[in-house]
Amino acid sequence: MYACVEENNQSRDPQVHWIRVFEMEKGEGRRLLEADPYYAPPEVPEDGHFYVPVQCPASAGTRRAPRCARPAPPGPEPTACVVVDYDWCIGCRYCMAACPYGARHFNWGKPAIPTDALNTKTHVLGNRPRPQGVVEKCTFCIQRTRDGRYPACAEACPVGARKFGNLLDPDSEIRYIIEHKRVLVLKEELNTLPKFFYFYAT
């Protein structure tokens, strides 16, 4: 989460987090709505709990464009990753209302990033500093992945729990995982065809 903040020039005050990690109690029938997004234990994992990171799942929607890209001026980018053009965003927030994952974030306040924390390697549709009054979201680190690098969150994960790859490549690790592991997506019933999968390691 904090690797994403640093890489993508997210505001430190007020804080913006494109990834949110929910803490949930173990047990049958747990619902994401019951999760605690504000947990602060001295150590993780806490006994009897597990953790669910949530971010933009790059869903495809049931029509041509994802739900979030239908109502507002910012549209899908050619690689199928939805991005926001911060110069065109008028701050109407219809895209936020349309996103069933709560994955978009609005800059209510003026974003603030300490000068020495600024990532100067930016992409115009990704991690360049944003003004107040626009929406932003995970771009799958467009400034990295366009150069063949892993997203910051995947690179930072100390246990390799995050995998990133080309779903269209039948020989990719990501395809292997999806075809051989137990996999789930959030809110499958909405038929948004998310491209963010959760898999069981065993």
Ligand code: SF4
């Ligand atoms: S892919 Fe990049 S922008 Fe998206 S959550 Fe991971 S670090 Fe943040």
